[in-house]
Amino acid sequence: MKTIAFFNLENLFDITNDPDTFDNDFLSTSDKRWNLKRYENKLYKLGFAISNIGKKETETHPAIVGVAEVENAKVIQDLLDSEHLKEIPYGFVHYDSPDERGIDVAFIYDKTQFTVTDSAPYSITLTDANGSADYTRDILRVSGVFDGEPMHFLINHWPSKNEESNEPKRMEVSKKATEIIEALKAKDTNVKIIVMGDFNDNSASESVQAMVNNNSLFNPMESLTSYDRGSINYRFKWDVFDQFMLTHNFLDHKPGTHNFDNADIFDADFLKQYKGKYKGQPFRTYVGKKYKGGYSDHFPVYLLLRDVPEVV
Numbered sequence: 001m002k003t004i005a006f007f008n009l010e011n012l013f014d015i016t017n018d019p020d021t022f023d024n025d026f027l028s029t030s031d032k033r034w035n036l037k038r039y040e041n042k043l044y045k046l047g048f049a050i051s052n053i054g055k056k057e058t059e060t061h062p063a064i065v066g067v068a069e070v071e072n073a074k075v076i077q078d079l080l081d082s083e084h085l086k087e088i089p090y091g092f093v094h095y096d097s098p099d100e101r102g103i104d105v106a107f108i109y110d111k112t113q114f115t116v117t118d119s120a121p122y123s124i125t126l127t128d129a130n131g132s133a134d135y136t137r138d139i140l141r142v143s144g145v146f147d148g149e150p151m152h153f154l155i156n157h158w159p160s161k162n163e164e165s166n167e168p169k170r171m172e173v174s175k176k177a178t179e180i181i182e183a184l185k186a187k188d189t190n191v192k193i194i195v196m197g198d199f200n201d202n203s204a205s206e207s208v209q210a211m212v213n214n215n216s217l218f219n220p221m222e223s224l225t226s227y228d229r230g231s232i233n234y235r236f237k238w239d240v241f242d243q244f245m246l247t248h249n250f251l252d253h254k255p256g257t258h259n260f261d262n263a264d265i266f267d268a269d270f271l272k273q274y275k276g277k278y279k280g281q282p283f284r285t286y287v288g289k290k291y292k293g294g295y296s297d298h299f300p301v302y303l304l305l306r307d308v309p310e311v312v
Contacts, residue, residue, distance in 0.1 A: 002147070006067070006301050010295075014078070124173050158197070195244065255309060282298060
């Protein structure tokens with residue numbers, strides 16, 4: 001059994017000013033007083049969380065982890081060098097995106113289990129209501145061989161849910177994802193694809209439904225939406241914005257392949273607020289400008305792939 005995970009790391013910024021992005025909130029001179037001690041604490045905690053995703057079922061670390069809200073390649077390498085990940089042979093794929101805040105997506109993988117053969121970022125051209133350009137995160141495609149089987153991964157972080165005007169923008173990103181999937185299927189009709197990310201929309205939303213229906217995907221996260229559980233909590237309402245969508249051939253039970261087994265939210269107690277009115281919600285690094293010292297405002301999500309044995 002192998003674990004594939006996705007985790008929005010909630011503003012994993014270094015402590016250095018980047019003049020090309022809006023990272024001023026994460027400097028020692030900012031109201032948030034972001035500094036080396038807080039940065040290293042966040043790396044330590046995120047590393048501990050990642051190392052434990054799916055461990056109950058597989059007794060080991062995740063084979064693949066898609067992440068969102070990373071500032072640059074340095075913070076990813078710092079994360080992989082942290083206490084709980086440094087002994088794992090992880091590599092990563094990352095491209096700087098045109099996002100104005102300077103946050104990107106990335107792909108972390110166990111180099112003994114996955115070999116990268118190709119990767120590319122896909123930018124999305126968006127416009128604001130006044131016609132000016134609006135920059136968002138790229139979609140990252142990583143293609144390779146996962147324990148002997150060719151496989152493709154799309155890592156997403158769609159425009160924020162906080163602004164109503166962003167709904168058409170999420171539809172545009174959904175269309176771009178469909179273009180990428182169609183291009184992969186044009187080369188191989190039986191291609192295996194896993195789409196993952198923070199979609200800032202739930203499984204019933206128009207943007208997610210369009211991608212699922214247009215590409216004949218299945219979304220195992222649909223069954224996880226409930227009143228009292230989710231991957232994110234906004235104003236005391238749970239939702240599952242962090243999702244996976246897979247091509248249906250993950251259900252084929254074909255010998256020598258990887259088959260979908262289960263999907264879940266990794267909401268272990270250590271990732272939760274343990275007291276107060278927000279008890280049970282994600283234990284965040286910041287609430288506004290107030291430092292809490294937690295992990296993230298999202299819980300990780302994960303799916304399990306089972307190896308279908310060869311017929312002897």
